[in-house]
Amino acid sequence: MKTNQLQAENISVVYTSKALCRDCYRCVRVCPVNAIRMKDGQANVVAERCISCGTCITVCPQNAKTYRTEYGKVLQMLEDKERLAISLAPSFVSYYSEWERSRIPSALRMLGFSIAAETASAAWHTAMATAEHVRLNSDKPVICTACPAAVNYIRSTMLDLIPYLAPVASPMLMHARQIKAANPGIRFVFAGPCTAKKDEERWKTAGQNIDAVITFEELDELFRLRNISLQSCEESTFDSTVNGLARLFPVEGGLLKTGEIVESQFDQEILSLSGAEEIAEVLEDLRKHPKPCVIEPLFCRNGCTNGPVMHRGSNSFETRRLVLEYAQQHPGSDATDEIIAKDTNAYFPPFSESKRPVFSEEKIREVLGKTGKLIPSDELNCTACGYKTCRDRAIAVLEDMAEPEMCMPYMRRLAEQKADTIIERDPNGFVLLNSNLEIIRMNQAFKAMFTCSDSLAGRKISYLIDPRQFELLISGKDDTSREFNHYPNYNLMCHTIAYKLPEEDQIVGLFIDVTESKSSKDKLIELRSETVQHAQELIDHQIAMAQELARFLGENTARGEVLMKNLIDSIKK
Ligand code: SF4
Ligand code: SF4
Ligand code: SF4
Structure with missing residues (x-):
């Protein structure tokens, strides 16, 4: 985690630590909106395109992808003795162990928060408002979600689906509005497993309601900086009333279940989805066939319990089980009407960068041609460059998001051609033999030294010279042999180096002419x-x-x- 602050709107939440990037294209491959620009061997996040899903953070083998932190801002507010409320996302259940959970409320109060509450208390209101919206719009598709990455995905790539987004505030925003309405002057901090929530904080809908969004690991950092150990905190409870079902929000289908949308809408197609690929597939289908349905997408596979800033390597089914178990063990009670926020709405404008340039077929073919893809069968679509197709990469090159050198088969061919040129122009003789000591290839220098031509390809090397050095190499243990040889027939004296290519089952002979x-x-x-x-x-x-x-x-x-x-x-x- 880096010490930096989320400030301006045009700064991406997720970014690359350039010194760590090793140019492996894994982040390019997984980014669902092609928001990563490869330039000079560095993977940079393009803020205008990034939906802050954090997927790239989870796959980067170098830990080069990171996110902007705000715990410094929270620390400052605490030091300034501001009145602060903190809302803990329901996935905290799968981040902290059972004994830690029971001490978290005390630890938050020790940090200086006046109110320590569970976001789940507001999630119930989000679910109720969503259920009402679904009821009123049963003749059309409704996409309802508390996931800002899923909303951003639609805002940036599927603008035609924006009208189907249920215009309901997320639990985070709902909670901020509730707490601020009931406690004038208080400042609101949200803690969760999510980088996209940091982006939601900057949405216009959020207004002045959300003062900081931190992750659970940032919260741990605050505990560390203030020398607060959970072991030394006493068990306590949160300052919130929660309907137990609302604690299911972080798992697939949690919103639908809380709003009882599943039970009450039998006449509609109801789908809960998780993971970028599944979401893309279903939403693409919805674009083609818009029909009445209710879809709840969560961008992380298996939901927020597998969020980008959860513990890596944890078993997502186990974390899901923890959430279900906690909801069951803490059924809570219905939140009271008085604290329902007056404004439960949200609106989702399209991304400013959502209109991408369109390139002519001629331009695309020109870029493809530069990497040797002259006819459709040259397009291998191998995905090694990080793009799904050669064509996608060509378009990315035109958009200045990718470099032609990212095409691996092309670069390999180029390297092979270079190696061929080097061998051909080498002033030393080069001969390649198979395991029967038959000639596969000779370079110009070899042909000049032993006055022969390519017509000898396939003939045994013994046809030209004494083959003993090569025979000994094949039968011996060593991989290389060096000899000084006199070839009187050719008036030549050479240092001859022979070595095996075990994988190819071939032998290379290098002849360095020392006659002079x-x-x-x-x-x-x-x-x-x-x-x-x-x-x-x-x-x-x-x-x-x-x-x-x-x-x-x-x-x-x-x-x-x-x-x-x-x-x-x-x-x-
Ligand atoms: S995943 Fe992306 S940021 Fe990480 S090393 Fe590979 S190219 Fe660089
Ligand atoms: S956070 Fe998501 S959208 Fe942004 S660069 Fe990473 S993978 Fe792409
Ligand atoms: S699924 Fe949850 S953690 Fe993942 S991006 Fe959406 S809200 Fe954030």
């Missing part, structure tokens, strides 16, 4: 022996001279002779 350097060495040796020979001639001459002089002068020439011999020895070395 070998003959240079020979020339040096020749030069040295010539020098020694000249020195010997000189010494012989000197000795002859010395003997001649000695005869005249009678002097001993032994000393001069020794000196000259020393000179000859050092030259020989």
